[in-house]
Amino acid sequence: MTGRERMFEAFARREPDRVPVWEMAFNEESIIKLGAFFTDDLPPMKFAQQMTTEEKIKLLSTLFTVVRQLELDGITSIAILETETVDDDHVRDGWGRIMRVSEEGEATAVAGPVSGPSDLKGLKPYHPQQSELLMLMAAKGNFGDEIAQVMVQPGPFRESWMLLGSMEKLLYFYMKDPAFVHDLARLATDFILEITDMSADLGADIVALDGDLAFSQTTLMSPAQYEEFILPYHKEITQRAHERDLLIFKHSDGNMAPILDGIVEAGFDGFHPVQPQCMDIGEVKERYGDRLCILGNIDCTYLLPFGSEEEVDRTVRETISKAAPGGGYVVSSSNSIHPGCKPENYIAMVKAARRYGEYPIEARA
Amino acid sequence: MERILLLIRDRIVAGDEEGTKKSVGEALVSGLEPRKIMEHAMMAAMEDVGERFSRNEAFIPELIIAAAAMQEGMEVLKPRLAAGERGNGLIVLGTVYGDIHSIGKNLVRMCMEGAGFEVVDLGEDLKTQAFVEAYEKHEPDILGLSALLSSTMQHMKEVINAVRAIDPSALIMVGGAPVTADYAQEISASGYAPNAFEAALKAKELLA
Numbered sequence: 001m002t003g004r005e006r007m008f009e010a011f012a013r014r015e016p017d018r019v020p021v022w023e024m025a026f027n028e029e030s031i032i033k034l035g036a037f038f039t040d041d042l043p044p045m046k047f048a049q050q051m052t053t054e055e056k057i058k059l060l061s062t063l064f065t066v067v068r069q070l071e072l073d074g075i076t077s078i079a080i081l082e083t084e085t086v087d088d089d090h091v092r093d094g095w096g097r098i099m100r101v102s103e104e105g106e107a108t109a110v111a112g113p114v115s116g117p118s119d120l121k122g123l124k125p126y127h128p129q130q131s132e133l134l135m136l137m138a139a140k141g142n143f144g145d146e147i148a149q150v151m152v153q154p155g156p157f158r159e160s161w162m163l164l165g166s167m168e169k170l171l172y173f174y175m176k177d178p179a180f181v182h183d184l185a186r187l188a189t190d191f192i193l194e195i196t197d198m199s200a201d202l203g204a205d206i207v208a209l210d211g212d213l214a215f216s217q218t219t220l221m222s223p224a225q226y227e228e229f230i231l232p233y234h235k236e237i238t239q240r241a242h243e244r245d246l247l248i249f250k251h252s253d254g255n256m257a258p259i260l261d262g263i264v265e266a267g268f269d270g271f272h273p274v275q276p277q278c279m280d281i282g283e284v285k286e287r288y289g290d291r292l293c294i295l296g297n298i299d300c301t302y303l304l305p306f307g308s309e310e311e312v313d314r315t316v317r318e319t320i321s322k323a324a325p326g327g328g329y330v331v332s333s334s335n336s337i338h339p340g341c342k343p344e345n346y347i348a349m350v351k352a353a354r355r356y357g358e359y360p361i362e363a364r365a
Numbered sequence: 366m367e368r369i370l371l372l373i374r375d376r377i378v379a380g381d382e383e384g385t386k387k388s389v390g391e392a393l394v395s396g397l398e399p400r401k402i403m404e405h406a407m408m409a410a411m412e413d414v415g416e417r418f419s420r421n422e423a424f425i426p427e428l429i430i431a432a433a434a435m436q437e438g439m440e441v442l443k444p445r446l447a448a449g450e451r452g453n454g455l456i457v458l459g460t461v462y463g464d465i466h467s468i469g470k471n472l473v474r475m476c477m478e479g480a481g482f483e484v485v486d487l488g489e490d491l492k493t494q495a496f497v498e499a500y501e502k503h504e505p506d507i508l509g510l511s512a513l514l515s516s517t518m519q520h521m522k523e524v525i526n527a528v529r530a531i532d533p534s535a536l537i538m539v540g541g542a543p544v545t546a547d548y549a550q551e552i553s554a555s556g557y558a559p560n561a562f563e564a565a566l567k568a569k570e571l572l573a
Binding site for chain 1: 421425427429433464465468469490519543545559
């Protein structure tokens with residue numbers, strides 16, 4: 001079975017030959033540290049935004065080496081939107097959003113082109129360029145149909161607040177100006193649908209819809225607010241993905257329990273990453289395992305950064321026994337392999353998934 | 366309780382910024398003590414929203430609009446509060462180095478202000494030295510550190526050690542998605558809370 005077939009089986013909630021292993025994201029530093037296990041030909045340690053084109057290509061080829069050497073079942077690509085440098089720490093994208101770059105994670109908008117309803121008239125929607133999906137093209141060219149091509153796309157909530165430059169502002173308008181929130185979501189969704197079409201054209205298999213909707217305690221918005229301001233747009237996006245033969249799952253950190261019914265209703269095929277600090281994967285499997293493929297749950301907050309390889313091994317074994325029986329589970333960390341994660345622990349995670357992930361798997365009490 | 370105080374409270378809970386400003390002005394004209402307006406109407410309103418938030422009956426949007434209304438009311442009230450009456454204490458807040466996320470810290474700021482503290486918000490992605498300098502400059506009652514990532518969370522310990530080197534009795538609270546009570550204890554933080562509203566309650570408890 002190829003990695004791609006293995007991922008498709010898991011999404012169909014059937015048992016493949018073994019539990020697939022995939023990762024949503026690796027930071028630059030993590031790619032280079034993991035790459036050092038397999039090659040000496042590494043790029044310098046810096047942000048991708050600060051790398052020369054040659055260095056970026058080397059970073060990508062290091063990622064491909066890691067994926068190949070660890071025999072991962074899928075590879076994740078991101079859209080790298082064109083930006084212009086504002087200063088050492090900030091770039092401006094095609095929407096006019098000022099993004100703060102960070103070595104610890106994705107760039108975040110700190111100022112947007114819109115501050116209120118009156119700014120919408122003058123806003124020129126940004127249309128993604130095919131060249132911005134270069135990573136997907138390179139991954140497809142390198143791996144073809146051998147492994148699943150996962151494409152990360154922004155979600156309407158995140159895209160909307162980035163237009164305002166602040167999540168708080170969007171949540172303020174949830175209460176103060178619902179029509180404006182819908183206008184922003186419309187703009188965001190049209191942009192996302194364009195990327196969805198492009199992803200399909202370029203051979204993606206699975207869409208990961210990004211953008212956290214929850215924090216440790218609960219969701220950022222009430223279930224009613226999710227239904228009003230996000231669900232209709234999620235429906236449009238999943239529908240377009242399915243029309244284009246793409247599978248699609250929702251990514252969100254935090255405790256998503258209050259709106260998981262909505263995630264199912266929206267038409268998502270899966271949910272990632274079931275953060276172990278706030279959600280129990282056994283419960284999620286029991287309640288949603290017949291409708292959603294579950295991805296993730298291997299803790300990257302404490303276990304992968306500070307735990308031992310033995311602890312990683314034990315956790316992967318326990319997680320597989322809870323989530324994998326019957327299919328519908330993909331091993332991955334509970335968010336991403338960030339610079340705090342020990343590379344040895346990530347390798348131990350992948351090895352444990354192989355050791356305990358052969359089907360049939362017996363559920364353990 | 367006076368009707369006007371109840372009205373202010375309700376307007377803050379509803380996020381009515383203009384109404385809050387107007388009612389606080391009316392309360393002052395009617396001769397009510399500013400401190401009483403702050404404690405019995407404004408802090409009471411934020412406590413009401415905060416408690417519902419802790420019980421998952423209110424969500425972040427409700428908290429944000431209440432904080433915005435409280436802020437408007439405070440603009441009217443502040444000039445009338447006597448020196449030394451301006452709050453329950455001074456909190457200096459910031460997000461540690463490498464971490465550019467702000468929403469958690471901003472919610473804590475709103476809840477701290479709602480609980481009657483004065484807050485100096487240092488911003489995000491701050492090196493240890495920036496916290497030390499701010500501590501020396503402002504001499505806060507409590508220093509608050511925020512982090513969203515487990516990689517950046519590790520800078521909290523550096524800040525705590527550096528600040529305690531100049532003031533061994535410094536009260537330092539920590540919070541953010543990856544932080545737990547155990548971790549807070551391990552790095553010798555004075556306090557931890559799992560959400561913004563409880564952070565304000567914890568700050569009150571530490572200063573009681």
